[in-house]
Amino acid sequence: MERVPSSSSSDDDEDRRTLVPQNETKPPRRRCALEVGSDLAARIGRAASSSSSSSSGGSGLWYSKRYLLLAICLPLVLILVFFSLDLGRLFRRVSIIPVGGIPAGGGADRMREAELRALYLLRNQQFELRNLWNRTLLSARSPSYTPYNSSVSVPLEKFRLAMLKQIKLNREIQEALLSSHRFENTRLDPLNNNVGFDPSVLEFNVCQKVDKPAERRTIEWKPKKNRYLLAICLSGQMSNHLICLEKHMFFAALLDRVLILPSHVVDYQYERVLDIDHINRCFGRNIVVSFEEFRKMSKKKVHVDEFICYMASPPCFLDEEHIKRLKSLGISLGKIEAAWSEDVKLKEQEKRVADDIRSKFSSDVEVLAVGDLFYADVEEEWVMQPGGPLSHKCNTVIQPSRLIMLTAQRFVQTFLGSKFIALHFRRHGFLKFW
Known part of the structure; x- marks a missing residue:
């Protein structure tokens, strides 16, 4: 009977074939320069094994891991500190040291000295300008000062305006020079120490007086005897009525008539609102009378011979109530006519000239009633010029x-x-x- 070899002997033969001889050496394996993962792990393993064998218990491995953790966390901490703190503030006040042996503060000191010198000169200029300003105020208040003398007042006003501009410019320059020498919570005003000058004047513009032009267009208001113009002003409130009366004065001057103010029964009590005597003194004759004065002068029943409305719609803003009030005053009204078939609701009214007014409203009747002239657009440039369209001797006619x-x-x-x-x-x- 044949003997079967044992399994143990076969296993030994297989192990011998797979074992590497003791004196056989493997050639070194080439590795890439970037291949560090396995090598690093091997080094760490060898270091850990050597340290564990030398330190009896593995304390060297613990220190190596702590060093590795510190190397990783330290850059992260530095990055967080850099972005969380405003490091720019630490370098804002760092001065640059000039090269060449010049002291660090020499340029700044010279600039500061120049600024203070300029500020000193500006203060002297301001002192002189202030004295000139006070002299102009004294000359303006003197009795010999004539505000409407074109040969004196206009140059003086222009001189005062120019001087005030220089004072403002002086103040701005001082503020600019002082701005670099101020602290954060302090404010310096170079005008606070000026005695005899009101700093609030610099905050406002001086209103230059407008003189009457030497060649302005005017007409003489010379009414004919026993020729009157009754004003009818009913649109709006007092402001509209005053504008309407101003235009009635212009119409009365064009038509050579005396202006009769409306009665307080129909309109406002103008003799208590306006200075009628002042108006007559400005023209040197009685050109404006109240309705009560006219009724006393006529000594008879007032009759309106002709009633003309400037526009057709609405006709003089008259309604039944106003017509009843006019009749209650003893006024007998004739037929109400319209000069032009226009509507006050139009955005732009047609412009008229003086000849249009004379052709439409000229009449030889004693009493002519005209209304309502608030929306009348007649000779706008002529009427709106300084001093008005009428020749008079006052600065302001209506007051x-x-x-x-x-x-x-x-x-x-x-x-x-x-x-x-x-x-x-x-x-x-x-x-x-x-």
Whole structure:
């Protein structure tokens, strides 16, 4: 019987074939320069094994891991600190040291000295300008000063305006020079120490006086005897009525008639609102009368011989109530006619000239009623020129009554103080200027 070889002997033979001889060496394997993963792990393993054998317990491996963790976290911490802190503030006040032996503060000191020198000169200039300004104020308040003398007042006003501009420019330069020497929470005003000059003047523009032009277009208001123009103003409130009366004065001058103001039964009580005596003094004759004065002068029943409306729609803004009020005054009305078939609702009214007014409204009747002229567009440039279209000897023809003037002056002096010289009332569209 044949003997079967044992399994143990076959296993030994197989192990011998696979074992590497002791004195056989493997050639070194080439590796890529970037292949560091396996080599690093092998090195760490060898270091760990050697350190564990030398330190008896693995404490060297713990230190190696801590060093590795520190090397990874330290750059991250530095990056976070760089972006979280404003490091620019640390370098804002770093001065550059010039090369060549010049001291670091020499240029800054010279610039500061130049700025202070310029500031000193500007203060001297401001002192002289302030003295000139005060002299012009004294000359303007002197009795010999004539504000409407074109040969004196216009150059003086222009000189004062130019000087005020120089004072403002002086202040701006001082502010610019001082801006580099101020702290964050401080404010310096170079005008605070100036005695005798009001700094608030620099915050406002001086209103230059507008003189009457030497060759302005005017007409003489010379009414004919016993020829009257009755004003009819019913649109809007007091402001519209005053504008309407101004245009009635122009119409009365073109037609050579005396202007009759409306009665308080139909309109406002103008003799208590306007200074009628002042208007007559400006023209040197009685050219404006109240309705009550006219009724006393006529000594008979007032009859309107002709009634002409400037526009057809609406006809003089008259309604049944106003017609009843006119008749209650004893006024007998004739036929109401329209000069032009226009509507006040039009955005742009047709412009008229003086000849158009004379051709449409000229009549030889004693009493002519004309209304409503608020929307009348007649000789706008002529009417709106300084001083108005009429020849007179006053600065302002239409002004409030003396009672209103005194009341306004007392109110200003009592409640507003010395800095205010005028007051503007407005009640239901009522405008008063003085």
